[in-house]
Amino acid sequence: MSRRRGGEAAESTSQDWVATLADEVIATHEKEGDADRTIVCASGLSPSGPIHLGNLREVLTPHLVADEIRRRGIACEHLISWDDFDRYRRVPKGVDGIDDSWAEHIGKPLTSVPAPRGSAHENWAEHFKAPMVDALERLGVPFRGISQTQMYTSGAYVEPTLLAMRERARIDEVLGRFRTRKGPDSEGAAEGGDAGVDPDEAVGSTTGEYFPYKPYCGACGTDDTTIVAYDDATTEMTFTCACGSSETVLLREFTRGKLVWKVDWPMRWAFEGVDFEPSGVDHSSPGSSYEVGGLLVREVFGGRQPIGPMYAFVGISGQAKMSSSKGGVPTPSSALEVFEAPLLRWLYARRRPNQAIKVAFDAELSRLYDEWDALSRKVAAGTTGAIEALGHARSVTTAERALPTTPQPVPFRTLTSVVDVTTGDPEQLGRLLSGLVPGDPEDPVTLDDLRPRLDCAEHWVEHYMPEESHTRLLAAPDEELLASLDDTDRESLRLLLEGLEQDWSLDGLTTLVYGVPKVQAGLPMDTRPTDELKAAQRRFFVLLYRLLVGSDTGPRLPTLLLAAGPEAVRRCLTAREH
Template identity: 30%
Template sequence: MAEQIKTQSAHWGDKAVDLLLQQRGEGPFLIASGISPSGRIHVGNLREVLTADIMYRILKERGHEAKLIFVADDYDALRKVYPFLDPAVYEKYVGCPLSEIPAPDGSDLTYAEYFLQPFVKSLKKLKIDAHVVRASELYRDGVLKKQIIQALNARDEIAEILTRITGKEIGEDWSPFNPHCRLCGNMKTTKLVKWHPETEEITYYCSHCDKERTVPVVGNGKLTWRADWPARWAALGVDVEPFGKDHGGKGGSYDTGKEIVRKIYGGVEPFPIIYEWIRLKGLGDMSSSKGNVVSVDEVLEVVPPDVLRYFITRPAPKASLALDLVTQLLNLVDEVDDESKKQRDARSVELSQAGGFVPLHIPFNHLVNVWQVAGGDFEKVKKILTRTGFKYSDEAALLERCHYADEWLKRYATPEFIFQLLDETPAEIVPLISDEEKKALSLIADELEKNPEADGNAIHQIIYNIANSTGVSMGNLCKALYRVTLGRDRGPRAGWFVAMAGNDQIASRIRKFLAK
């Protein structure tokens, strides 16, 4: 069996590294990823960083020198007032860099840091050892100065490349450099008037301030995206970079970047890895501006870091991927936890290690049920697990997993997963139980009292036999049992549910109900 698994097709990461080494030699390699912190950084964005991290991990594993960086595009301008922003506050900041406008919560953080910092924390939890590089600092510190000068000197050549490759006409007044007006803070109300190569200054006009000014090129603006991305490749020496399919299409910014980096900056484009967007099941592609996002820190409240890594690491970057926060999350925990799961991909699990994951071999769905039967009491959880035949060696890991179960129930569980063992049957339920059902329930109570040690299987058989002998259908009998103990029509599989709750507990609840 192990042999069979080994001969299955290799992990996409291993194949990509093979190809990289074939094409680019032995390294060292700089692997870059990047995100614009314009809103909550979501699980979809994580595909970019994790794809880079997988390349990084495999290169290190094979003994190559590699470095992973995460470039935060915090010098990008706020494009519009997003639905989650207060227009009264943000209207005036449209066009200003994210690194220089206030955070939505009114704190001392900048807008960019407000969204960036929780993500950077999540990266640590996910054991993604990326050096965070801020675009605002690259520009402020003059790291891209050489490329800015090259781009301004080669304005016409870049315009020709863009027109030829994208098929779009470029206006006479187009410039690869966007001046940043330091008087009003805007970079969208400005136009480059003249580039002075001898003094390395620019003259720009700001329509907001209605002023023309001459300022040093460093610290007063940025390259436009299609000139900026290849400038970064050249200045930092990026060897590998994953990017979304929007950049990877024909005429996309990778296509134009390839030519610009070679002809204008004298560099080489990185080895590309194009990835598909992550959708949110039933809600389409995740997008901060659409608001249908689940942030990375949110998911990390519900599943261990290894599980979130595994979700994204397992399919190839080009495969479509939809996040389902209900059943899929439950299954993913088990795939990572239990090596006997059929769908499990061992190499992906290996590449998903974030440190600290302890396999428990308790199905997550079972734990979710046990947690509810126990009413959130950890001591009871332990007793129920022992009674239902589950062994655990690491109590701290079990407690942690219980917290994940609890958060999952609070955040994402749909009503059919949620229940509460009641002390008393609700008054409105009482008239719903027929006399035949009462008789059958009483027989169940007798059997449970006689067989206090009966397990889920045995109890299922008991219920089944009583249903047969009394002529009440199995479905109706289970429904009656759920109604009496949970106050609702459905619950976890009846025999196993009784075993979880405790045979004596269920018997006494039935008795209490019948005595009414």
């Protein structure tokens, strides 16, 4: 029987995808009779370009399952295989520090390609691995990284490589069950995906014999090579290259090459004893790498196929499907500049793997923060359901540690408005703290109490706020508009200016701006709004926006007033004496 955390009732997590998958992994592990062996969850990442938010699902799905298993006191590790020995396929677009000259490196291992100009890293792969490693640390994801360059060049995979070469006819037969004989004319095929014939499936040009191995040329360094002869007994291999060179080597001593993808993946399942590894939609269709790998790991490498749910794509508000090879895509590092780490974890944890995820960098981000804050309040009050509580717990803590959170979580929408109006000036921000957060005079709130969320808001305003959404107070009062006001409008401004002296806080200003039309109508401040009263409030709000920012709309008026400060508000709402 699988073990649940803290004796939790099974029915309380029956709809919780993380616990369900952890149950399945543990049960399979125990059924195999190797309960003393550490459970292995795995991910694979190719540092061929920016590692984007779609790739993050490849990591967070097994991370959450491994974390749940460790929370139950069961030994489990998370492996991340860096596919840095893969070939460099194309020069990506939108990557700073490179130009068309990088095309001369196409076909070389990623670790043999120079890093973009100005990079502090020794090669292409390390340049794109580094920000992902940093992001995973910030997200609370412990893992053991495996460099495929190191594994292949150290000779760690010599024996399984020789096995694959001996069993090449059987491998060819398995692959042949799924070949479509179509050319690699889709993006997926061109990227080494599952559409058409995999371009990584090597065939000797002389005999037509299939070889599941691609050597890198010693002369030009690329894999534009063809094996023309191989002897099983001696492991002598001869291959030629498009550059004109030819080599004869002993494969048992040769480490400058790798198994093709559809053979390499199941080989690693067996080599590392992987129990759980999800895969994207493109690797989970009929005849895909995952299905073919399941046959090869059993029939050739003597291992077992890991539990491997399919995960759906991750989209970005306003953008199409992400592709590392095209560059210019949001990465986990860039997301963490505007998302608090627990919030980003929550976006992935709350959806089942087969459900699509949308990550918002536009105005929807404020709504996501509002959802997160509402959930946090419900959890603190003990009024949320078991599934929501688990999702929240997995987002703010791991089996090893708690993630940093903002001590005073002011609404993100409010922070962005304040940052925008004050242009991020620390002195003005500090002045507004008393209005944003009720503080103890003996222990005043500081800007640090609003971080990291304040930093996220500042970055969003600078890099993501649409230009037309920026709010700037008028430098001088609109004398013409003020002169044209009728008695009702003048009275509303007088009531507002008098009220500013009473409670300069977000709640106080909210009560004031909604209450002025009520007072004018002779109603108590706590009167529930009628349609007529709502119309009067809208008229009053439009007047304030026109006088403050020269527009009919803007950020929430209480926030705008708070950010502007009493002096600026009085300046905009009061006609100058002539």
